[in-house]
Amino acid sequence: MSDSNRLRIAIQKSGRLSDDSIALLKAIGVKLQIRDRLLIAHATNLPIDLLRVRDDDIPGLVMDGVVDLGFIGENELEEKMLERKASGKKFEFKTLRRLDYGGCRLSIAVPNEFDYKGVQSLEGKKVATTYPFLLERFFKENNVNASAVMLTGSVEVAPRAGVAHAICDLVSTGATLEANGLREEEEIFQSKAVLIQRAGELPEAKAQLINRFLPRIDGVMQAKESKYIMLHAPKTYLEQVKSLLPGSGNPTVLPLAGSDDTVAVHVVSSETLFWETMEKLKALGCSSILVMPIEKMMG
Ligand SMILES: Nc1ncnc2c1ncn2[C@@H]1O[C@H](COP(=O)(O)OP(=O)(O)OP(=O)(O)O)[C@@H](O)[C@H]1O
Ligand SMILES: O=P(O)(O)OC[C@H]1O[C@H](OP(=O)(O)OP(=O)(O)O)[C@H](O)[C@@H]1O
Ligand SMILES: [Mg+2]
Structure with a gap:
């Protein structure tokens, strides 16, 4: 035990x-x-x-x-x-x-040749799925009389196999649907x-x-969503530099040894720094621009 x-x-x-x-x-x-x-x-x-x-x-x-x-x-x-x-x-x-x-979505998909004109096109049809309760809830909410055919796997082959007219399965990139000649029509549930x-x-x-x-x-x-950004910036353009940096919070500005007109700027950003912004920073005279991943955060 x-x-x-x-x-x-x-x-x-x-x-x-x-x-x-x-x-x-x-x-x-x-x-x-x-x-x-x-x-x-x-x-x-x-x-x-x-x-x-x-x-x-x-x-x-x-x-x-x-x-x-x-x-x-x-x-x-x-x-x-x-x-x-x-x-x-x-x-x-x-x-x-x-x-x-x-992250994925549960969607209804139909064969490419299916003339789909909205949920009512499913009236009287069979839809293969591993999620019959979610699918039946969707039918009820949309006043459609259709039936869910339960399959535990390979749902995408059901229309070709003659088991159902459409399917209701998980989609992320859509590659599986495409490979099976199916077209996504109704998203019925979003999941993580x-x-x-x-x-x-x-x-x-x-x-x-x-x-x-x-x-x-x-x-x-x-x-995972945050980045630590470090760069050297000319003091005269500090305000412009700060306004280009994404995310929240005030950056830390530190003196640079041996330089009176350049400072080091450090900031934790909730977004990444795009190449375009890095180019703008460089044009302002910034150098040593580093964007680093953060492993852990607290407080
Ligand atoms: N293509 C996808 N992209 C992202 N997440 C997905 C994708 N497909 C499924 N998921 C999520 O991962 C879960 C598990 O998917 P998986 O395909 O591994 O399940 P399974 O075949 O039912 O596995 P098991 O053998 O454990 O029953 C799904 O219920 C869904 O929440
Ligand atoms: O939209 P896509 O990116 O193509 O993903 C969708 C596919 O991913 C899941 O299956 P999975 O690959 O996990 O295998 P399984 O069928 O063995 O569960 C899901 O059941 C779809 O078949
Ligand atoms: Mg499972």
């Missing part, structure tokens, strides 16, 4: 969310040794156990309180919530953070990965651990 004092976290074993979820855990200070065949991984520096499962099982594991936390796509979470609601099962959980990976927690009180030690992790997650996400 596992130790109930250890925080239990469910992540997708192998798929679109696995690498990013593991990378996030590592970035917030969880040391992990993942061995491919082992379905449970123990953190080596903290009381944490990782359960590596299919993503379909993660919402249920959290909602049933089998694990304390789960990393899951909102699409899968919403689908499982609707499924549980329909069968009278409990579906409580808390969303702790919306994350910066796993989220970190969810089971409902109810957690033991004090687990709650404290989670409370320490959340600012770290924020720091990691913020750092």
Whole structure:
């Protein structure tokens, strides 16, 4: 039996969310040794156990309180919530953070030759999907009488196989649709990965651990979007230089050894510095313009 004092976290074993979820855990200070065949991984520096499962099982594991936390796509979470609601099962959980990976949309797509003129074109049609509850909600909201045909994979081949007239599946770049001669027509749900927690009180030690992790997650996400910019600027153009620098906050201006008319300017920017702006800075007489990634941020 596992130790109930250890925080239990469910992540997708192998798929679109696995690498990013593991990378996030590592970035917030969880040391992990993942061995491919082992379905449970123990953190080596903290009381944490990782359960590596299919993503379909993660919402249920959290909602049933089998694990304390789960990393899951909102699409899968919403689908499982609707499924549980329909069968009278409990579906409580808390969303702790919306994350910066796993971005995709659930869309209805039709074969290129389908003469689509809006949702009413789906009247009486069959639509293949892995997300029947989300799809049926969309049909209901749009007063369309269509049916969802459940397929667990390879949904894109359904129209060619004669199984359905259209499909409803996840899209990110659109390359899979294009490769299968399909055209995206209706976006029905936008999704990102989220970190969810089971409902109810957690033991004090687990709650404290989670409370320490959340600012770290924020720091990691913020750092990915931010840049540290350093440059040398002529004192006379300092105001113009400052106004060219993107993002918030006042830059730090430091004297440069051996130079009376040039200063060093440092700024943390919430955006990157574009080549065009760097060219303008250079034209003002700036030099040594550096744009650097930031690994972590706090406060
Ligand atoms: N093309 C994509 N781009 C970005 N995120 C995606 C993409 N496709 C799926 N996702 C997100 O990643 C999640 C997992 O996708 P994946 O294709 O790995 O699932 P799966 O085939 O159901 O895996 P499993 O074997 O765990 O059931 C999806 O539910 C969605 O939230
Ligand atoms: O718009 P695109 O960028 O082409 O991405 C969309 C594809 O990505 C997902 O599948 P995935 O590649 O994860 O494989 P799977 O079918 O095995 O889940 C999804 O089910 C689509 O098939
Ligand atoms: Mg799945």
